[in-house]
Amino acid sequence: MTASQPRSSAPFWIGAAITLGLALAAAFMVKNEYFFFAGYVVLQFVVLATAWNILGGYAGYVNFGTSAFFGVGAYIAVMLIKSLNAPLAVQIVAASAVGAALGVGVGLLTLRLRGIFFSIATIAVAIILETVVNNWRFVGGSTGVQIMRPPVMEPFESYTRMIFVVAAILAVLAVAVARYIETSWMGRGLRAIRDNEEAAECTGVPTLKLKLAACAVSGALMSAIGAPLAMYQSFVEPASAFSLNYSVSALAMPIIGGTSTWLGPVIGALLLGTIQQVVTVTIPGSINVLVVGVLLVVFVVGAPEGIIGLARKLRRRIEARRLEARRLKPASKSSADSP
Amino acid sequence: MFSFDLLVDAILFGLLLGCFYTAVSIGLSVSFGLLDVPHIAHPAFVVLGSYGTYLLGSYGLDPIIAGVVLMPVFFLFGMLVYRFYYETFEKRGGDAGVRGLAFFFGIAFIVEVGLILAFGVDQRMVEASYIGKSVSLGETRIPVRMLVSFGMALLLTLLLTLYLSKTFTGRAIKAVAQDEPALRLMGANPVRIKQWAFGIATAVAALAGSLLIIVGPVDPGLGRVYIGRAFCVVVLAGLGSMSGTLVAGLVLGVSESIVLTLFGASWAPAVSFGILLLVLGVRPQGLFGR
Numbered sequence: 248m249t250a251s252q253p254r255s256s257a258p259f260w261i262g263a264a265i266t267l268g269l270a271l272a273a274a275f276m277v278k279n280e281y282f283f284f285a286g287y288v289v290l291q292f293v294v295l296a297t298a299w300n301i302l303g304g305y306a307g308y309v310n311f312g313t314s315a316f317f318g319v320g321a322y323i324a325v326m327l328i329k330s331l332n333a334p335l336a337v338q339i340v341a342a343s344a345v346g347a348a349l350g351v352g353v354g355l356l357t358l359r360l361r362g363i364f365f366s367i368a369t370i371a372v373a374i375i376l377e378t379v380v381n382n383w384r385f386v387g388g389s390t391g392v393q394i395m396r397p398p399v400m401e402p403f404e405s406y407t408r409m410i411f412v413v414a415a416i417l418a419v420l421a422v423a424v425a426r427y428i429e430t431s432w433m434g435r436g437l438r439a440i441r442d443n444e445e446a447a448e449c450t451g452v453p454t455l456k457l458k459l460a461a462c463a464v465s466g467a468l469m470s471a472i473g474a475p476l477a478m479y480q481s482f483v484e485p486a487s488a489f490s491l492n493y494s495v496s497a498l499a500m501p502i503i504g505g506t507s508t509w510l511g512p513v514i515g516a517l518l519l520g521t522i523q524q525v526v527t528v529t530i531p532g533s534i535n536v537l538v539v540g541v542l543l544v545v546f547v548v549g550a551p552e553g554i555i556g557l558a559r560k561l562r563r564r565i566e567a568r569r570l571e572a573r574r575l576k577p578a579s580k581s582s583a584d585s586p
Numbered sequence: 587m588f589s590f591d592l593l594v595d596a597i598l599f600g601l602l603l604g605c606f607y608t609a610v611s612i613g614l615s616v617s618f619g620l621l622d623v624p625h626i627a628h629p630a631f632v633v634l635g636s637y638g639t640y641l642l643g644s645y646g647l648d649p650i651i652a653g654v655v656l657m658p659v660f661f662l663f664g665m666l667v668y669r670f671y672y673e674t675f676e677k678r679g680g681d682a683g684v685r686g687l688a689f690f691f692g693i694a695f696i697v698e699v700g701l702i703l704a705f706g707v708d709q710r711m712v713e714a715s716y717i718g719k720s721v722s723l724g725e726t727r728i729p730v731r732m733l734v735s736f737g738m739a740l741l742l743t744l745l746l747t748l749y750l751s752k753t754f755t756g757r758a759i760k761a762v763a764q765d766e767p768a769l770r771l772m773g774a775n776p777v778r779i780k781q782w783a784f785g786i787a788t789a790v791a792a793l794a795g796s797l798l799i800i801v802g803p804v805d806p807g808l809g810r811v812y813i814g815r816a817f818c819v820v821v822l823a824g825l826g827s828m829s830g831t832l833v834a835g836l837v838l839g840v841s842e843s844i845v846l847t848l849f850g851a852s853w854a855p856a857v858s859f860g861i862l863l864l865v866l867g868v869r870p871q872g873l874f875g876r
Contacts, residue, residue: 307684311691356867360866360870363683366687367817367821367862368863371863372859372863374810374855375856375863378853378856381852495692533702534703537699537703539695544689544693547685548674
């Protein structure tokens with residue numbers, strides 16, 4: 248972070264370090280293996296929601312195709328495992344590179360279009376990629392592919408624990424990137440695009456370049472977190488890797504948390520991800536995905552600024568009440584004086 | 587392997603299929619094409635219509651009659667949905683686009699998951715005298731259910747086109763699409779007209795739903811595939827053009843049918859989305875664009 252930042256970055260980085268430290272400590276201390284299994288999914292949603300928000304929240308371009316990027320990441324990993332037996336780090340780096348390229352490609356094709364057309368194009372990309380993978384024998388076609396996990400690396404007790412820490416690192420990285428974009432000139436440019444694209448273009452904001460950059464970063468992060476899926480499940484099939492649930496969740500979580508800051512998607516993902524995990528264990532069936540859909544509609548209709556917006560409103564109301572109370576005291580005195 | 591006869595068959599089947607796609611898309615052509623509502627949930631409403639037909643069919647009602655019975659219910663439902671959308675998004679302005687999209691996406695998702703919870707993920711179908719039979723046309727055999735949906739789809743498109751061009755309300759709907767402030771200045775209420783039009787679009791979706799379950803078995807996730815088909819047809823047609831919708835539907839039907847014959851059924855879902863991406867990239871205003 249540069250010194251020109253208006254707000255101090257120190258608390259953020261301390262928080263990030265503490266988060267990573269806690270994740271690492273948990274990987275050695277927590278006994279219950281299921282904690283890591285569920286925790287990984289929640290962290291995965293933190294990355295997806297944060298990545299979605301870079302384009303959707305800051306620039307106002309709604310991406311319905313999160314699953315395209317996520318699935319591509321997973322299948323890049325599958326390819327690398329099957330052909331080169333590459334380690335996890337290589338899979339993640341390669342996946343994020345492909346994700347960035349895919350983001351630029353989708354962006355070039357569709358970012359000249361506004362609103363709904365961009366959104367539909369992203370669904371189209373997701374379905375086309377799923378169809379291609381379905382017909383691709385080498386990665387298992389529609390039946391999926393089994394992956395052999397390599398032996399676990401030293402300090403960690405199990406593979407799930409290691410992959411949990413990897414997800415934590417990716418989550419902190421994603422949030423740091425989103426925060427950097429938000430506070431830099433890029434964030435200002437993207438917000439200008441969201442508020443009025445013509446005006447932004449006229450005042451010299453390089454709108455297309457900025458949108459392409461946002462697409463690339465967002466896509467890279469989504470694909471990066473897709474890569475560990477292969478090792479996490481040790482089984483990948485197109486229907487689950489390209490599942491619409493990822494697209495809906497990645498969109499619902501930032502909207503529920505609040506899209507204006509990097510904190511919103513994090514809150515949304517932690518909250519919704521945890522609720523989903525709890526519901527999954529307690530009630531069988533598809534209720535856990537229904538929760539996401541219903542909460543999305545409720546927030547979009549009732550609290551468009553998300554949880555962050557609600558918190559701000561509450562704080563403002565409390566402050567206003569305090570001010571009123573201060574003003575009322577002398578006012579009541581003067582009204583008693585007057586006849 | 588590949589013969590001329592096979593191609594003729596594919597084109598013939600594609601034309602029948604294309605008319606059916608037109609019926610599925612024509613409601614969206616009104617709600618999205620004319621009214622500019624980002625109605626991602628339209629295909630989900632069509633699938634909802636299919637399940638309504640299935641329910642009524644279990645009481646022995648003919649699927650087409652069931653579709654017609656559902657129409658007034660869906661009409662009221664559509665008016666309610668538009669009213670709600672207008673009050674919460676359009677009226678407030680601001681970034682209504684983003685939130686409206688998220689809203690309809692959420693609705694589509696809720697409909698899908700709701701159907702899964704109510705009916706399960708299994709495929710459902712209906713029974714009628716004309717389902718399962720086929721007539722032969724020279725060498726080619728054509729299933730009667732395709733002919734039924736073909737006829738109904740043509741009728742529906744014709745009626746809607748006539749309604750929009752000949753009746754007073756129909757013309758008002760077109761007017762609201764072209765110039766809303768002008769309509770307001772002339773003393774008409776654009777919101778009421780849009781509400782009416784959205785009701786019609788949803789009622790048409792109900793009938794399209796009954797055609798959908800006549801043509802083949804239906805499962806809750808089918809709406810997702812039809813997002814591609816419906817938006818492909820509407821965008822290819824050029825927003826709001828009814829006759830364009832018919833042409834675009836036929837184009838999609840024939841191309842899908844040819845791909846099906848050449849490469850197999852597993853490639854079919856990519857066709858509509860592929861055409862859609864192509865149109866968006868090359869000619870976003872569509873074939874008959876305004």
